[in-house]
Amino acid sequence: MSAPTSAAMPRVHVLEILGNAIVGGMETYVNRLVRGLLPRNFRVTILCPFASPMTSALAEAGCDVIVAPIADDPRWATIQLATTLIAKHDIDVIHANLSNAHALAALVSAVTGRACLATIHGRAISLLDLEAHRLTENAHMTVVCQAAYYQALALGVDPQRLHHIANGVDIGERAIEPSASLHNILGLPKATTVVGYIGRLAPEKGPDLFLRMARLLATDPRDVHFVLIGDGPMRQTLEKMAGELAITNRVHFTGVRDDVDALLPSLVLTVLSSHAEGMPLALMEAMAAGLPVVATSVGGVPELVEHRYSGYLVSPDDPRALADAVKELLDNEPLRLRMGAAARVRARDHWPQSLCTERMGALLRQLARSRVVGTEVSRPEATVAAAIAPIAPMKISSKLTPR
Structure with a gap:
C-alpha cells in the first residue's frame, strides 16, 4: 500500500514562535520551512516580536502573523495571547526558534497540553533552553548539527525528546557561471x-x-x-x-x-x-x-x-x-x-531543502498527535505557577561540556 499523500493527511496547525525577525540564518530557515510546509497540508500562524520584510512575505504566503513582545522572561500578557491563539485557532503543535521563543513555548505547552518543539540553530545550548526543555515532558528539541546533538546529550537532555535534523538548501537551477x-x-x-x-x-x-x-x-x-x-x-x-x-x-x-x-x-x-x-x-x-x-x-x-x-x-x-x-x-x-x-x-x-522540510513536517505531525485533546484552562495563571514551582535552580557542571 502506498504512503498517504499530504492531501490525505489531517491538516496540522503550527504556531511558529520566532525570537527575532531580522534577516539572518534562523529567519531564512523559518521562511523556507514554512513555505515547504504549507503545500504539505499544514497551516502556520506566526508569533514574533516585531514586523519585518520577512513577516510580510510570510503573510503574503498565507500565514497569519501576530506581533507581541517576546522577552527571555515571557510577559504574562504574551503568555495569555499565545494560549488564546491556541484555543481560538485550534493549534496542534508549537515550534520555537531562539531561546526566548523556547521559554515562551514551553510555558504555553505546560498550560495547553500542546507539544512544543524548539530548534537550536547554533552549537551552544543555553541555560534558558535547558530550563525550558525540562519544564514539561511535552517539550522536544531539535538540533541542526551532530556537535550540538552530542552537547545536548552531555548536558542531560532526554534522548527520547532530542532530534537531529540538518538544515537544507535549495539547489534548483542555480547558475554557476561567472556573473558581473x-x-x-x-x-x-x-x-x-x-x-x-x-x-x-x-x-x-x-x-x-x-x-x-x-x-x-x-x-x-x-x-x-x-x-x-x-x-x-x-x-x-x-x-x-x-x-x-x-x-x-x-x-x-x-x-x-x-x-x-x-x-x-x-x-x-x-x-x-x-x-x-x-x-x-x-x-x-x-x-x-x-x-x-x-x-x-x-x-x-x-x-x-x-x-x-x-x-x-x-x-x-x-x-x-x-x-x-x-x-x-x-x-x-x-x-x-x-x-x-x-x-x-x-x-x-x-542537504536538499526538501529532505529538511520532509523530516521536520513528519516530526511536527507526530508531535501534533500527542496533543491533549479538549484541554481547558480556566485559570491559566495558576497552571503556569504550578508548572514553574517544581523547577529548582539548575547546576550544570563544566565537566559535562565537550571540549
Whole structure:
C-alpha cells in the first residue's frame, strides 16, 4: 500500500514562535520551512516580536502573523495571547526558534497540553533552553548539527525528546557561471577577483578576522578585492578597522541583500571566519552555488566541508591560516574549480531543502498527535505557577561540556 499523500493527511496547525525577525540564518530557515510546509497540508500562524520584510512575505504566503513582545522572561500578557491563539485557532503543535521563543513555548505547552518543539540553530545550548526543555515532558528539541546533538546529550537532555535534523538548501537551477552583477554594484572591472564573506556582522561570526586576513592578502599582485555581504552591530567598527588596516580601497560592504543567490557567481570563493556555528546556511548556499570555501573548524562546519576536497578547514582565530588557504586557492584555478564542483555535489546530495522540510513536517505531525485533546484552562495563571514551582535552580557542571 502506498504512503498517504499530504492531501490525505489531517491538516496540522503550527504556531511558529520566532525570537527575532531580522534577516539572518534562523529567519531564512523559518521562511523556507514554512513555505515547504504549507503545500504539505499544514497551516502556520506566526508569533514574533516585531514586523519585518520577512513577516510580510510570510503573510503574503498565507500565514497569519501576530506581533507581541517576546522577552527571555515571557510577559504574562504574551503568555495569555499565545494560549488564546491556541484555543481560538485550534493549534496542534508549537515550534520555537531562539531561546526566548523556547521559554515562551514551553510555558504555553505546560498550560495547553500542546507539544512544543524548539530548534537550536547554533552549537551552544543555553541555560534558558535547558530550563525550558525540562519544564514539561511535552517539550522536544531539535538540533541542526551532530556537535550540538552530542552537547545536548552531555548536558542531560532526554534522548527520547532530542532530534537531529540538518538544515537544507535549495539547489534548483542555480547558475554557476561567472556573473558581473556584483562587480557592477561595486564598480569593479569584470575580471577583478572578489573573495566574499556572507553573514551577520556580529562578534561570533568573526568578520574582524576576515579583515585581518584581507590585510595579509592586500599585497597580492592580482588586486584581490574583499566583500562583506550582510549587516550587523559591528558594521561601523569594521569600516573603521578597514581604514586603520589601510585596505579601504580593497574592502566593500554591501549591507543586507535579498539577492545573494544572484551575487554568489561573482565570487571566486567564500570565507567563513566564525568563532562558533551550528550548520551555517550561508556556507551551504555558497557550496550549492559551486564555490570552494575556506572556513574555521567550529561547530557543525566540519560536517559540511571535507577538508582539502570541497574546501579548507582552518583553526579559529587565525587570520594567517585563513590567508594561506585563500592564497592557495587563488594560485591554483584547477584546484579551485575542482573543490567548487565537489562542494556543489555535496550540498546537492546531502542537504536538499526538501529532505529538511520532509523530516521536520513528519516530526511536527507526530508531535501534533500527542496533543491533549479538549484541554481547558480556566485559570491559566495558576497552571503556569504550578508548572514553574517544581523547577529548582539548575547546576550544570563544566565537566559535562565537550571540549
